[in-house]
Amino acid sequence: MYALIDRKDVTPESVWFKIKAPEIAKTCKAGQFVILRSNEKGERIPLTIADWDHKEGWISVIFQKVGASTYELAEYQKGESLQDCVGPLGIPTHTENAGNTIVIGGGLGIAIATPVARAYKQAGNHTEVIIGARKAELVFNEEEIKDFTDELYICTDDGSAGRKGFVTEQLQEMIDSGKQIDTVFCVGPPIMMKFVAKVTEPYNIKTIASLNTIMLDGTGMCGACRLTVGGETKFACVDGPDFDAHQIEWEETMARLAAYKDEEREAMTLYKKEKECQAEKMKGDKTDN
Numbered sequence: 599m600y601a602l603i604d605r606k607d608v609t610p611e612s613v614w615f616k617i618k619a620p621e622i623a624k625t626c627k628a629g630q631f632v633i634l635r636s637n638e639k640g641e642r643i644p645l646t647i648a649d650w651d652h653k654e655g656w657i658s659v660i661f662q663k664v665g666a667s668t669y670e671l672a673e674y675q676k677g678e679s680l681q682d683c684v685g686p687l688g689i690p691t692h693t694e695n696a697g698n699t700i701v702i703g704g705g706l707g708i709a710i711a712t713p714v715a716r717a718y719k720q721a722g723n724h725t726e727v728i729i730g731a732r733k734a735e736l737v738f739n740e741e742e743i744k745d746f747t748d749e750l751y752i753c754t755d756d757g758s759a760g761r762k763g764f765v766t767e768q769l770q771e772m773i774d775s776g777k778q779i780d781t782v783f784c785v786g787p788p789i790m791m792k793f794v795a796k797v798t799e800p801y802n803i804k805t806i807a808s809l810n811t812i813m814l815d816g817t818g819m820c821g822a823c824r825l826t827v828g829g830e831t832k833f834a835c836v837d838g839p840d841f842d843a844h845q846i847e848w849e850e851t852m853a854r855l856a857a858y859k860d861e862e863r864e865a866m867t868l869y870k871k872e873k874e875c876q877a878e879k880m881k882g883d884k885t886d887n
Contacts, residue, residue, distance in 0.1 A: 600683040792843075
């Protein structure tokens with residue numbers, strides 16, 4: 599069992615967990631992930647490690663409430679324990695000799711962009727960060743990123759924070775200005791990463807995308823996380839999660855991510871019905887008393 603040391607809502611849609619996991623904390627690096635399971639019947643949920651402390655023995659993760667399993671996970675409170683926390687998994691982000699680097703995080707990808715940008719900076723690279731969200735209340739980690747980045751840019755779809763527009767527009771503006779850019783790292787919605795790759799490809803700028811594909815075991819055995827990169831089949835859990843964004847078959851990747859949408863909707867409907875039944879029962883119990 600893995601105790602929740604702390605928990606908070608970082609946005610109306612996203613939750614931060616600080617988990618006691620000394621064996622994971624002492625070896626994990628930026629870009630790696632864990633697989634959580636809330637209880638014996640819970641779904642295996644892959645989440646990138648957002649932060650850690652080697653000495654104190656904790657890691658943190660940030661996840662978005664998007665389906666039944668993540669809504670259930672979000673109900674856990676400080677002092678409670680999770681059934682499983684397996685990791686660190688995946689290959690750490692390669693940050694050595696990256697040169698002038700731009701790290702882009704969109705939506706929940708801000709959580710992953712934070713430790714990755716810090717690692718690029720600690721490796722001696724000039725590091726700038728672009729973070730994007732639909733609106734201001736969904737922007738987080740701004741202060742943490744400011745502590746180590748050379749420059750931070752914020753983009754929101756509605757203009758309620760930073761500049762109005764997409765992260766790709768900020769990136770294109772930086773390229774057009776003549777700024778020397780050697781490496782771009784992006785993480786967030788697949789459609790965002792696809793268009794980041796489209797922006798950088800004509801300029802031959804090395805571009806890395808961190809993928810969060812459908813995943814089960816996290817060890818390369820099940821094949822659920824497979825994708826095509828440069829014409830070859832890769833597995834995000836053991837070959838990634840970082841891949842050359844210009845070589846990823848984006849349409850195939852996005853289609854696979856949408857493969858279980860109907861089942862996810864059904865699970866969410868059942869989850870809501872169960873919560874309604876629990877609420878009615880509690881209401882009845884109070885009335886009886």
